[in-house]
Amino acid sequence: MFSEGDMAVYPAHGVGVIKSVEMQTVAGIDQNFYVLEILDNKMTIMIPTISSESVGLRAIVDESEVSGVLDILEDRTVELGSQTWNRRYRDYMEKIKTGSVHEVASVLRDLFLLSVDKDLSYGERKMLDTAKGLLVTELSLAQDKEESAVSETIEAIFS
Numbered sequence: 345m346f347s348e349g350d351m352a353v354y355p356a357h358g359v360g361v362i363k364s365v366e367m368q369t370v371a372g373i374d375q376n377f378y379v380l381e382i383l384d385n386k387m388t389i390m391i392p393t394i395s396s397e398s399v400g401l402r403a404i405v406d407e408s409e410v411s412g413v414l415d416i417l418e419d420r421t422v423e424l425g426s427q428t429w430n431r432r433y434r435d436y437m438e439k440i441k442t443g444s445v446h447e448v449a450s451v452l453r454d455l456f457l458l459s460v461d462k463d464l465s466y467g468e469r470k471m472l473d474t475a476k477g478l479l480v481t482e483l484s485l486a487q488d489k490e491e492s493a494v495s496e497t498i499e500a501i502f503s
Contacts, residue, residue: 345393346378346401351485354389355400355443357382359481365393383481400443405486409445413483416449417501424458429465432458436471445482451475456502 346352350362360380368377368390376393378401391401405413427435436455439447452475455468464472476498484494 346396346403351404352378352380353400353402353404353443353445353482354380354382354391356441357384357387357389358478359383359404359485360389363388366390384477400441402443404482405445407486407488410483410486413445413449413479414497414501416446417453417498419453420457422450422454422457424454429468433465433467433471436468436475440471440475440478445479448475448478452479452498 346362346365348362348364351359352362353359360382363379363381366377366379367374369375377390378393378396380389380391380401381387382389391399436451439451452472455464455472455475458464458468459472476495480491480494480498483489484491487494
């Protein structure tokens with residue numbers, strides 16, 4: 345259960361702050377909703393509290409989990425396969441939609457490794473930027489660091 349002021353991650357949108365918990369009447373039924381404002385773009389999303397877990401709303405990772413995420417980025421033993429770019433795009437989008445920081449990290453790593461061997465499609469480049477943005481925001485909050493410092497850490501892993 346989240347309270348006003350808590351940070352939360354909403355799949356594919358990133359980290360937001362719970363602005364309030366409001367009662368709304370939907371189809372004649374009173375329901376509580378989290379009002380989540382995404383930090384990156386100030387978008388407001390209303391999420392029924394009763395289904396918040398099933399839609400993937402979660403707390404940001406603990407600082408203790410950050411090393412595991414960085415380990416995923418550093419792993420170079422992964423097999424990338426030879427799928428078409430649109431099939432890869434769908435697979436990566438599904439991973440991002442899970443909201444799992446580990447899945448987002450694996451998408452970033454895979455796209456980076458793929459970009460070493462060949463040019464990414466426009467959609468893949470955009471997804472790489474999205475995955476990096478999602479990861480940087482969450483890890484910076486988890487570690488209480490500036491986003492630029494986290495971004496530099498990630499870029500150092502890939503250089």
